[in-house]
Amino acid sequence: MELNVFAAASMQETLEQIVEDYQKVAPDVTIQLNLDSSGTLKTQIEEGASCDIFISAAQKQMNELDITAGEEANPDQLDYVDPDTRIDLLENKVVLVVPEGNPKDIHTLAEIAEKADLVALGNADVPVGQYSEELLKNLGVWDTLNQSGKITFGSNVKEVTTQVSEGIADCGIVYATDAFSAGLEPVDQATEEMCGQVIYPAAVLKTSAHPDEAQAFLDYLQTEDAASVFESVGFQPLT
Numbered sequence: 001m002e003l004n005v006f007a008a009a010s011m012q013e014t015l016e017q018i019v020e021d022y023q024k025v026a027p028d029v030t031i032q033l034n035l036d037s038s039g040t041l042k043t044q045i046e047e048g049a050s051c052d053i054f055i056s057a058a059q060k061q062m063n064e065l066d067i068t069a070g071e072e073a074n075p076d077q078l079d080y081v082d083p084d085t086r087i088d089l090l091e092n093k094v095v096l097v098v099p100e101g102n103p104k105d106i107h108t109l110a111e112i113a114e115k116a117d118l119v120a121l122g123n124a125d126v127p128v129g130q131y132s133e134e135l136l137k138n139l140g141v142w143d144t145l146n147q148s149g150k151i152t153f154g155s156n157v158k159e160v161t162t163q164v165s166e167g168i169a170d171c172g173i174v175y176a177t178d179a180f181s182a183g184l185e186p187v188d189q190a191t192e193e194m195c196g197q198v199i200y201p202a203a204v205l206k207t208s209a210h211p212d213e214a215q216a217f218l219d220y221l222q223t224e225d226a227a228s229v230f231e232s233v234g235f236q237p238l239t
Contacts, residue, residue: 002030003214004050006041008057008127008200009156010092010175017229022220029213037156039125045080045205052214054081055089055202057175058127062086062201079206085215086203089222091236093176094131094195095186099167106171108188113141116150120163120172123153127198128160132173135195176234199238 007015012035019031034041034051038061045051045065056062063069066081096109104115112119122129136142145151154160157174161182164172175198179186202221204214220226227237 001028001210001213002032003052003210003217004032004034005053005055005217006034006036006045006049006051007053007055008038008041009035009158010057010128010178011035011055011200012158013181014177014229014233014235018221018226021225021229022217025220026213026216029217031217037122037126039127040156045207046078050207050209051205052208052210053202053204053218055200056127057092057198057200058130059199059201060127060130062203065205066203081203082206082208082211083203085218086201087218087222088199088238089202090200090230091238092198092200093234094128094135094173094190094198095176095179096171096188096190097161097164097174097179097182097184097186098171099164099169102187103167104170106187109135109139109173109190109194112136112139112171113144113150116170118152118169119145119150120152120154120160120169122157122160122174123155126154126156128157128173128175128178129153131190131195131198135173135190138194180233200235 038056042061063073067079068083106115121132157178160172163169208214222239
């Protein structure tokens with residue numbers, strides 16, 4: 001049988017490894033990964049895509065599909081998430097990365113507005129973009145950067161790391177896990193006060209055709225074996 005797992009693009013490397021490992025545990029289960037921005041995945045679920053498990057890079061997108069989150073968090077009162085299965089799976093960190101050699105000599109988030117001519121961020125539909133905007137607003141530089149055309153937006157975090165790796169942007173704000181995957185060395189890290197905690201919730205959907213098998217895989221994601229894979233790239237397991 002086949003499970004469709006929709007997960008944030010920042011989980012690509014870890015989930016591909018975990019799925020490979022899971023084949024040894026459950027050889028009769030085939031897992032198809034759909035990896036994209038959490039906002040895009042949420043839209044696909046709303047439009048009827050076949051999905052058994054959803055793992056978002058922020059609570060916002062999960063809440064918008066969870067009737068128990070309340071009307072403020074879920075204004076359309078969408079009812080896709082099985083609330084009994086919902087967990088906070090992982091924590092990530094938001095970091096500042098620069099191209100090799102750091103041509104603009106940027107070492108802290110506070111230096112971005114002064115030293116960078118172009119900053120790569122995720123767009124507003126992507127959780128890392130939402131965290132980045134909150135961070136830059138708290139630093140008091142969002143309006144300056146945005147109005148002066150110093151921001152280049154990526155549709156997901158992978159596009160942001162590419163723009164930094166290729167030197168198109170002078171710096172970028174991404175997750176610690178994506179910096180690791182792209183071979184970029186973070187020069188600064190946002191605090192919880194700057195942009196809040198970066199929590200990845202996960203849940204089985206009510207529309208799942210295989211809820212028991214989906215729950216079994218979600219349980220596996222909380223094992224020590226899966227945790228070691230997540231930790232290897234910078235995730236912090238929460239369960």
